[in-house]
Amino acid sequence: MDIVNPSILSGFMELLPDEQKLFDEIKLTIEKNFIKYGFVNLDTPLIEKEEILLSKGGGETSKQIYRIDKESTPQALRFDLTVSLARYVAMHANELNFPFRRYQIGKVYRGERNQKGRYREFYQCDIDIIGNEKLDIVNDGEIPSVIYNIFSDLGLGEVTFRVNNRKLLNGYLELISVSDFESIMRTIDKLPKIGIEKTKLELEKFGLNSLQITQIFDFINLTELENTEILDKLLKIEISNDSYSEGLGELVKVYEYMKMFGIPEKNIKIDLTITRGLDYYTGTVFETFLNGYESIGSVCSGGRYDNLASNFTKQKYPGIGLSIGLTRLFYQLNDSKLLKKQEKTVSHNILVIPMNEEVLDYSIEVVNLLRNNDINSQIYLETVKTKKKFNYADKMGIKNAIIIGETEKQNNTVSLKNFDNGNQEELKLENLVEILNGGKYEN
């Protein structure tokens, strides 16, 4: 038979078991927090009808999607979890309980150009709260607190939430008689990347005069002040614009609620340059940065949208959501040496090692006992030299082994060996579970 070279497609992440374990721990921490905060899981199909995925119109998305080659209904892999959420809410609205707090952790697909740290298959971890017709602004303050707790639990250091409100910026642009909001906002969004001078040039291209450009910079430069000073200054700007005053009112509230939900003041930064995806968000917008590692970009982004499912129903579903791009985050953490990687991943399993075939029956009894008491454990079943059995334990990062020879079988005991310090102790089988659960033997 022909041998096919074993390989995977480029742009796909595949981990070795030790790395996979670290990845899974992060994923689990995220999921546990989502559940703790009262979000319920959804697991929608990875393949959706193309008319659903592209209901917002084609553009960049249309070029990047993974189409399925079927003669039947045009279909493709989802490129985010939000379109599926919108479709789900519109489809099942009568059976859902609003505000609908859902989380979803799943893979999405984008045929992006190959580059370091960018993947074509990647996990998104989303939380959203969806209201029926309306949703209180206090939700905008609660949702980042979930993310704050996730990063606290991960022990990756401090995060800063950069928060803004789209209405505020819209309103300000109206006040200074600028009309082409979308282009201007897209330009402002690029400021950290392209710098002040290029930003000014771009704004000029859109026909802004030098007064308007100065006014825009006066506005976004407020970001350099303390949060309370920013809000003070914003309140003092002559308010004759509904969008501006509504946006400012919301920003003040979101800032207060975030603190109320336990995010320390020092981890919040009002940032008037944050605008996010322009055709989607309508109010509060967030980006989240790891302090000291801002260069890796936002690790969690999202915001408020007025109308989740406008492509699928005339009913209005406003919502607020945040999303962690887990695959990219994992890559970045690894690349920045931020993963709490021990020299060797520690396995929390106990390895039962029978010294020969004669003690196999008794050894199986022992591993059954452990498993029946919910102690993660495995048994080495191959007939090889003792050294090879110990090598296996070493490579797996196993700390404790139970070694069983004929003496142990005869005495109804086991020998518990700690690979860290080399200690070995003979214990009565009847005491084994109690001793392992007693915390004396840290697994």
Place this chain on the structure above:
Amino acid sequence: MDIVNPSILSGFMELLPDEQKLFDEIKLTIEKNFIKYGFVNLDTPLIEKEEILLSKGGGETSKQIYRIDKESTPQALRFDLTVSLARYVAMHANELNFPFRRYQIGKVYRGERNQKGRYREFYQCDIDIIGNEKLDIVNDGEIPSVIYNIFSDLGLGEVTFRVNNRKLLNGYLELISVSDFESIMRTIDKLPKIGIEKTKLELEKFGLNSLQITQIFDFINLTELENTEILDKLLKIEISNDSYSEGLGELVKVYEYMKMFGIPEKNIKIDLTITRGLDYYTGTVFETFLNGYESIGSVCSGGRYDNLASNFTKQKYPGIGLSIGLTRLFYQLNDSKLLKKQEKTVSHNILVIPMNEEVLDYSIEVVNLLRNNDINSQIYLETVKTKKKFNYADKMGIKNAIIIGETEKQNNTVSLKNFDNGNQEELKLENLVEILNGGKYEN
């Protein structure tokens, strides 16, 4: 904007939150047991190169796969987890620790004809133990014990493992001078579906004489006896065939090891009609049935294979694996009313209900306190009538709510309400966590 009718493709399972919760509980039970038995997780890409997926040759698989419409490398969605495991082992063998015990729970795709209970996207939950060059037969006895424990934990009633050995049947067919093993085995495999008479007719078509047909039925009819009787009779058949004696030796051992690993005798049935996928398994084969619900088919199947990665490497990797088709299983359990479905799924969350805006700050303090103590909880943040807040709790199946009005805020207390019995009790805030954790209030 045009409204697109929100819908999903046929042949895909999508659940409402209550059902999703039941599904997730089953999935978690499966995963917890995999981990408890010392299996490590893999998470391979859903898209593989077509040359990898079809390395075994096309046939039925080739017709059913979901091809991706990309101009670059031909690629498609995986149709099972085994091909990816084989590719992974061949690719990373030098970095793996053998015996390699891996589990994987993931979605796979097959463009099957639409029919009740068959899905085109479905979860497989696989465990495999892979050896390098060799793997002891005792592993064949351990691996079903994982599945036994999963079904015990699920509380779905008893399961029966039907076990056979391919070598035994091969050897017997050789003994009675039958040569076309594959066709004969495929026919025997269909026996439960097509019945004795049709099976005989089919065997005749393959050119078997009546003596051979009688011999085959004499052999597989042994299945009706007790396990020990079957083994007794098999041992008495004149053994002049290596495959037969090797297969029988293995079957005897697997039967003994299964019991040693804690599967009761009554849950094991040696079944000489079980043959499984013909081009894949080479020794032990398993099917698993829910007692009393045999008609829903095997809920977990698998077996021993000599050479996992023969398409990708010349190195030999024998293995033993079992797979649960979770999506189909969930459908069947639901359809057979076997899911432990309460009238209403119980939510383990505590719902904090602020009675008005004035107590919102204090209510947020309370929910922060619960979450900081790892108590799953949420807060109702919308400004609506009290009745609507209570309705939300009811629909979510929430058992306990913390109700906060001005009295509670002033007294630094909360009112804990149990929706089951209607009791309400005012508690000091400082005692709340202890009381909730104390087990008096079952969540």
